[in-house]
Amino acid sequence: MENLPHPDTIIDALSIDCVIFGFKDGRLDILLVKHGEGISAGKWALPGGWITYGESVDDAAKRLLNSLTGIRDIYLEQLKAFGDPNRYPSRRVVTVAYYALVNEENYALIPGFTASDAQWFSIHDLPPLIYDHDQILDYGYRQLKHKVRHEPIGFNLLPAKFTLLQLQELYEAILETKLDKSNFRRKLAKMKLLIDCKEKQKDVSHRAAELYKFDKRVYVTLRKNGMVFGL
Amino acid sequence: MENLPHPDTIIDALSIDCVIFGFKDGRLDILLVKHGEGISAGKWALPGGWITYGESVDDAAKRLLNSLTGIRDIYLEQLKAFGDPNRYPSRRVVTVAYYALVNEENYALIPGFTASDAQWFSIHDLPPLIYDHDQILDYGYRQLKHKVRHEPIGFNLLPAKFTLLQLQELYEAILETKLDKSNFRRKLAKMKLLIDCKEKQKDVSHRAAELYKFDKRVYVTLRKNGMVFGL
Incomplete structure (x- = not known):
């Protein structure tokens, strides 16, 4: 060895x-x-x-x-x-x-x-x-x-631009639970953590979804101060 | 020894x-x-x-x-x-x-x-x-x-019934900072953690203040789920 x-x-x-x-x-x-x-x-x-x-x-x-x-x-x-x-x-x-x-x-x-x-x-x-x-x-x-x-979840776990479904699936995998889509999106919106990229997925077989990215300023603040994401 | x-x-x-x-x-x-x-x-x-x-x-x-x-x-x-x-x-x-x-x-x-x-x-x-x-x-x-x-601060650090000033002084001692009284009380009220005992301090030389106690149910929930007390 x-x-x-x-x-x-x-x-x-x-x-x-x-x-x-x-x-x-x-x-x-x-x-x-x-x-x-x-x-x-x-x-x-x-x-x-x-x-x-x-x-x-x-x-x-x-x-x-x-x-x-x-x-x-x-x-x-x-x-x-x-x-x-x-x-x-x-x-x-x-x-x-x-x-x-x-x-x-x-x-x-x-x-x-x-x-x-x-x-x-x-x-x-x-x-x-x-x-x-x-x-x-x-x-x-x-x-x-x-x-x-x-705390906001690691930046590097998703692509730089991701869909809300991808983010939800990440939380679902970690928390071992199915989350209600509208409830998840409402709580997420309150945190103001995401920026709408104003573009859609490309080359997907299903209906293309909106893409989002993290707002780095909000991300850093939430990381520092903590938050409660009541999932 | x-x-x-x-x-x-x-x-x-x-x-x-x-x-x-x-x-x-x-x-x-x-x-x-x-x-x-x-x-x-x-x-x-x-x-x-x-x-x-x-x-x-x-x-x-x-x-x-x-x-x-x-x-x-x-x-x-x-x-x-x-x-x-x-x-x-x-x-x-x-x-x-x-x-x-x-x-x-x-x-x-x-x-x-x-x-x-x-x-x-x-x-x-x-x-x-x-x-x-x-x-x-x-x-x-x-x-x-x-x-x-x-998290809510330890139950046992204050008397069972305490004034808002006593609670503020506890946070000030720990955080090493003077807190704004009305800001502190507004943020505290949002947590719904305190119950108004509907009675005042006795035997004090200054003007008697209202007494409060922790709401144990809310206390336990905040302890479990976490919170952000943005002091």
Whole structure:
């Protein structure tokens, strides 16, 4: 394995786990890696691993995600430290979890380091996960649902110009619920977050819909001050 | 020292720190302990210490706060893990920080365990703190300010019946700013969070003001769904 840190260089009581949500074709996915070695070889897990003595915990999260899956340059937000005394099988390990929501199409998956595979899985069709990774994933998912109700959703999840239906499908995938179209549009209009591009979709087989884009000024303000999107 | 865990029973790369804000007489304070032993003896610090192998990280936070300061039965929320490689002087230690906001009058401070003293300090007049505790405190303070703009403020910080001026002073102490009285009252009224008790203050030297209490139903809903108090 490439770049495997020497055991003496890692903090043995502390690990990283990354809960990376991906959006593609109206579906919410989660990024998993297959362990290629060690006590859980062949099993699926959240991307994660050990922190070396010389790097910050934040830097370890970025390094591990990149070396295991090829994903780099995303904003990883710290989720929570999970510290149940029995969460790891062979010794005491506390894990610091991070999370992010990305547009899958912007990243190519390249398994590496201790991972023999890296894949997106539908959030509704997951393989069994090691340790307490299902609990970490559940917590991250609840946090994501909370976040999209209180901050404008990531800019980069949709094309620069998008339809209201595309935006609604993004919220529906994350919130796991069908939303009422007119109710959704009324609440959205109140936020004044969208600009009407005054143009329609092209090359679609159905009736072409109006295109919209985010008003960056409003976007930044809502991000800073928070909001309540009562979906 | 009472109940000092044996060095073999603690995780040496991981610690706890608690950022406990206190409110009293219109002033926001922070709880500090004086280290009674070790490399930082005689210095002031956030209450914290080591996690034993048998307890969860959450339980360690409760135990340490209680044994160092006497405070028990408060809801400690996890703030963030601080993981800079150079934050601790003699070896690599990542700390998991917790925070809370309490009414000082509900707690008696009883220094114990490794603390020779425990005191409330005005947030505007702090002694020098050890390690990166000023950064942890700053982060916790920013988080607290964010929280009071997006959730109803703690029930237990004011008397059961309070005046609008008392409530305004609580927000002013936390947000470190003078608020416009009529603007504050207008925004507050919109939330429909308060019930007019239809009675006035008694035994006050100034003109008696109207008393209010929280509407528990609205309180719970706002807590759950979030809100934006645009102060």
